[in-house]
Amino acid sequence: MSAQDLITTRAAQAEVAPTGFLEPLHGVVALAILLAIFVTLSPFTDLSDPYVVDLLSGKEAVTYITLFALAVLSGLLLYGRLRLVVGALATTANFLLLAWLVVTVVSSTEPSTSARRLVITGTTFALAAALPWLTKGLRHFTNLMIAAVVTALVLSYLGALVVPHLTIHQLTDLIETDIAGDWRASMVTRISPPR
């Protein structure tokens, strides 16, 4: 039986709608996912801080723990509807890719690093897959996107006005001094190659 056969139109429609006291929580978690990605937990990175090198090398433990917690929470909230999500994504192409990724973890020059990073990558993918299902419909999805994007934009512009040393590339930064003067969004560092 294919995944599509499992779905019986209107009966399933009632099943997938979030209801009860947990309903508002769905939107809160969806917004938290968007903010965690669009704004991040440390929106204003000080590039003159020696610790920034650790950030760029992937040692963002707090971020990873937060994303993992959001993924677990999403899974709990979507319990009962997970078969719809997983059913749609259980494709031959995805299975082949996943199997090959496991091979490259096992044969990696640094297996423990690869394994840890595969878990984080998978967690991010799970969050992306869960996000649409945590919303009540097109309008709700759009409202959450607006809320997250406007928050990121306001923080970015405010940051440039209030803390320019943290939001505009400086000559005193430890990296990317060649683009001093260029703005950087509150959330993401644009890593440029050496000239």
Next chain:
Amino acid sequence: MMAVFVYVGWFVARTGRPGTGLLISSAAFVFLVLTGGKNALGMVFVAGIITFLVARARSLWTKALVALGPLVLINFLTVGSVVSEAARWLLAALPVDVTFTGRTEIWNFALDAIKAHPWKGHGFEAFWYSDAVRFGAEDSTRWMVEVSTSHNSYVDLVLTIGLPGLAFVGLAFLVAPLRDFHRTLDTRANQELARLFLALWLFSLYFGVFEAFILSRANPMWLVLALAVCGLRFTSRYQVRDERQVAVPAPLPETATAVPG
């Protein structure tokens, strides 16, 4: 991420709130200009035009040609310029920085590293910052120790998960999403949402020519690509609930159900 916000604003405008959408797109675009990110800025237009054309193409093959043809060409002209005389000759005729702000040096280094493990790669996300790079660098490549990616998603994939890995990523993240978009359910909400996911998907693929983020941990662009790919899948299988039509529910296709958002 500002480039992504430009598309979100465009989507908001298309779904009934033109003022809010225009404001978001404008604010994001101005910020993007101020960041000096020429590649992201250029790809906003390139992916935007391709989105427009793909959405109007009728056959799957035409969609594939329009969506993926330029991607192959741009990769040939950028990464290809490191190894191909023809690419360098073509590039010389274009008004661009032929080093792509120093990226060609990194690509050269990465392509050399690929030769050591072309099939299985160096290991998932295990090349940059690895002991091999940090302690194996010679004086001439000492600066590589500070480089965190190869600044090309496709090169980075071959470098870490090998050529088979790139092929599997191609199936899951290039071929399948395009087929899914071709099969988007014919409801207004599905079409509108699928158009957003198409734009985000195409922008991610094209921006991937200059930055490496595919399968990359918690990278925001990786989440955007994953969201686009999953979204295209869902909108091809499940009917999106449209709160604007609560009074008159749309008929559901036989094999479809309603998916929120």
